[in-house]
Amino acid sequence: MKNKNKTSVGSLFLNAPYFIWAALFIIIPLAVVLFYAFTDGNGQFTLSNITTLRDYWRPILRSLWYSVAATAICLLIAYPFSYVVCRMRPASQKIANMFVTLPMWINLLIKTYCLSSLMDGNGLINQALVAIGFGRLPLMNNTGAVIFGMVYNYLPYMILPIYNVMSKIEPSLLEAASDLGCSSVSRVRRVILPLTGPGIVSGIIMVFVPSVSTFYISAKMGGTGDFMIGDLIEGQIHSQNNNLPVAAALSAVLMAIILVSMLILNRFSKNEEGGSVLI
Amino acid sequence: MTNRNIVELKNVTLSFDGEKILDSLDLSVRDGEFVTFLGRSGCGKTTTLRIIAGFLKPDEGDVFFDGERINDVPPYKRSVNTIFQRYALFPHLNVYENVAFGLRVSKTPKEKIDPMVKEMLKLVNLEGYEKRKVTNLSGGQQQRVAIARALINRPKVLLLDEPLSALDAKLRKDMQVELRRIQRETGITFIFVTHDQEEALSMSDTVIVMENGKIQQIGTPVDIYNEPKNAFVADFIGESNIIDGIMNRDDTVTFAGHTFTCVDEGFEKNEPVDVVIRPEDVDVVSPETGMVKGVITQATFKGDYYELIVDVKGFKWMVQTTDAYCEDQVIGIALDPDAIHVMHKSEFSGLYGDYSTFSDDFDEDPEAEDEE
Known part of the structure; x- marks a missing residue:
């Protein structure tokens, strides 16, 4: 009993910095956002901020589908990539990993800026295409460019968790699968996929969450009809009317979307593993 | 089958x-x-x-x-x-x-x-x-x-x-x-x-x-177990004394300074051979009646038997017996013809089957030294 008390006091003490941090920078700001979302300029409760969002249903849906697309593309690239890397020799694996993490050292704005100058109508890629007589391609200012920019920026966050889980699968499990009659395709389906489930789930979260709240990429690389929730929020804050309540309401919607999608994923991974990897 | x-x-x-x-x-x-x-x-x-x-x-x-x-x-x-x-x-x-x-x-x-x-x-x-x-x-x-x-x-x-x-x-x-x-x-x-x-x-x-x-x-x-082909097998399977010998002719082998009757055939005349004696096949007798003599350098009580290390002309034998003996005692050793197993020389000759550095500790974990 005495011992237990001691440890709980000790752990409380050790946890204190995190609790203070969380309260200051997570809980209180969240409360402020919710407060703004449900009050008018005079601090009176109102639902009008939420109801005005009816006008914004297009960018909200657009954000959802862009981020689902970007997440799916990241998964389709990252999974086979991780599979191939896991089969390399340890030295080559290290190099491959370095190339995955290297872009993470560079700031997102700079990467996006560079990407857009590469893909611009007069960018390097188009100049090269013209030079070989292929002609200009409309690489920028369209939906494809936005999704490409998101994939380009968030791909490492899909690869790392999947690679991490996959590289820890014991080789003897794969041998056992072959031994029991699995061809390499059915081995992936029956053993590797189920065992990498937790990695896939965290990869999806790591890519989907920043994707759905993306703002700079869509503004820089998209066309006029490609702005997303993130851009809307930015616009509400920066516009002359300084419409914080509507920005807060949009943020609340964004959080709700993320929360719901996490709950769905959580349920999925619970079924797989009997335990939850999120939240 | x-x-x-x-x-x-x-x-x-x-x-x-x-x-x-x-x-x-x-x-x-x-x-x-x-x-x-x-x-x-x-x-x-x-x-x-x-x-x-x-x-x-x-x-x-x-x-x-x-x-x-x-x-x-x-x-x-x-x-x-x-x-x-x-x-x-x-x-x-x-x-x-x-x-x-x-x-x-x-x-x-x-x-x-x-x-x-x-x-x-x-x-x-x-x-x-x-x-x-x-x-x-x-x-x-x-x-x-x-x-x-x-x-x-x-x-x-x-x-x-x-x-x-x-x-x-x-x-x-x-x-x-x-x-x-x-x-x-x-x-x-x-x-x-x-x-x-x-x-x-x-x-x-x-x-x-x-x-x-x-x-x-x-x-x-x-x-x-009974007919190991070379010194490695004899040593790896059970305990063995592996002694240099000369196969004089069929059924006769000389080692430890004595010529023994055995039941092994098919060797060259006077071929150098490895002779395997299992510790449990050795009869301990009085020094006068023994075929060879030796001095006990170590006697260990093992419960149902005694394990002796016996110095026979400088080569240490392991002997297992149910009778009690003590260190420094001189004993005689007798061997039945079928207690003797003769093997051709091999790449493993001389590497195994000598108990001069024997200690129980070495046997504890046969894998340990290989793990490196």
């Missing part, structure tokens, strides 16, 4: 990074036989098993299965199943699904799978464990799941890679009996890999002793 060969290796050679792991191996396994590859770690026994399973391809030589060359057949197309050293059970599946795995892969109809899984779990005494997570099972239970998972596919040959090494001594004994029972009941050929000589002798129909990537001897457990 039939006389048909189910597995055959012919002149199989394999190198890793320029180092020869297997050196022109020739062996055959009969259908329904319990064969054990016995040797120290690094002798090539597991490599041989992996070649039969299909995880490794030999650089040279051929692997035959049921008369067919299978060098290029991938593991999943071979009617061989493996029990892995650490079982390699699928952690995402429960006991039932682990056992059913092979049947699901081969698209066996559902209504057939259920009775087969039940039957297998019964065979390995795991009824009622269907829904358990494999990660919550004890080592012995995981072992049984691994056996059931392999046997349900009705392989022609079951390969077992040191399957008992992770179990404690008591469980190991039980599993030895259990494996033997399962092998008899199913009639499936078992190829078993171990470094434990006792395990090999008590379970197998045939023992294949390996060292340095070569087969040193193939024989029944009794043959291997």
Whole structure:
């Protein structure tokens, strides 16, 4: 009993910095956002901020589908990539990993800026295409460019968790699968996929969450009809009317979307593993 | 057991990074036989098993299965199943699904799978464990799941890679009996890999002793023990005194300064040989009646017998006797003709079978020095 008390006091003490941090920078700001979302300029409760969002249903849906697309593309690239890397020799694996993490050292704005100058109508890629007589391609200012920019920026966050889980699968499990009659395709389906489930789930979260709240990429690389929730929020804050309540309401919607999608994923991974990897 | 060969290796050679792991191996396994590859770690026994399973391809030589060359057949197309050293059970599946795995892969109809899984779990005494997570099972239970998972596919040959090494001594004994029972009941050929000589002798129909990537001897457990082919086998299987001798002619051998009558034939006249004397075959008699004399340098009480280290003309013999003796006592040694086993000289001559530096401690963990 005495011992237990001691440890709980000790752990409380050790946890204190995190609790203070969380309260200051997570809980209180969240409360402020919710407060703004449900009050008018005079601090009176109102639902009008939420109801005005009816006008914004297009960018909200657009954000959802862009981020689902970007997440799916990241998964389709990252999974086979991780599979191939896991089969390399340890030295080559290290190099491959370095190339995955290297872009993470560079700031997102700079990467996006560079990407857009590469893909611009007069960018390097188009100049090269013209030079070989292929002609200009409309690489920028369209939906494809936005999704490409998101994939380009968030791909490492899909690869790392999947690679991490996959590289820890014991080789003897794969041998056992072959031994029991699995061809390499059915081995992936029956053993590797189920065992990498937790990695896939965290990869999806790591890519989907920043994707759905993306703002700079869509503004820089998209066309006029490609702005997303993130851009809307930015616009509400920066516009002359300084419409914080509507920005807060949009943020609340964004959080709700993320929360719901996490709950769905959580349920999925619970079924797989009997335990939850999120939240 | 039939006389048909189910597995055959012919002149199989394999190198890793320029180092020869297997050196022109020739062996055959009969259908329904319990064969054990016995040797120290690094002798090539597991490599041989992996070649039969299909995880490794030999650089040279051929692997035959049921008369067919299978060098290029991938593991999943071979009617061989493996029990892995650490079982390699699928952690995402429960006991039932682990056992059913092979049947699901081969698209066996559902209504057939259920009775087969039940039957297998019964065979390995795991009824009622269907829904358990494999990660919550004890080592012995995981072992049984691994056996059931392999046997349900009705392989022609079951390969077992040191399957008992992770179990404690008591469980190991039980599993030895259990494996033997399962092998008899199913009639499936078992190829078993171990470094434990006792395990090999008590379970197998045939023992294949390996060292340095070569087969040193193939024989029944009794043959291997009583008629070892060279100093390595004699030393590896049980305790042995291995003494330099001269084979004067058939049935007569001179060693330790005395000419003995033996029952070995077929050697050259006056051929230098290795002579094996098992400690339990030595008769301790009075110095006057003994064929050779020696001084006891160490006497250890072992419970049901005494273990003596006896200095005979500078060579230390190990002798086991039920009578009490003390150190520094002079004794005589007598040997029956069939207590003497004569072997040709080999690359292992002089390396083994001398107890001058003997201490019980060295025997504690035969694997320890090889792990490096």
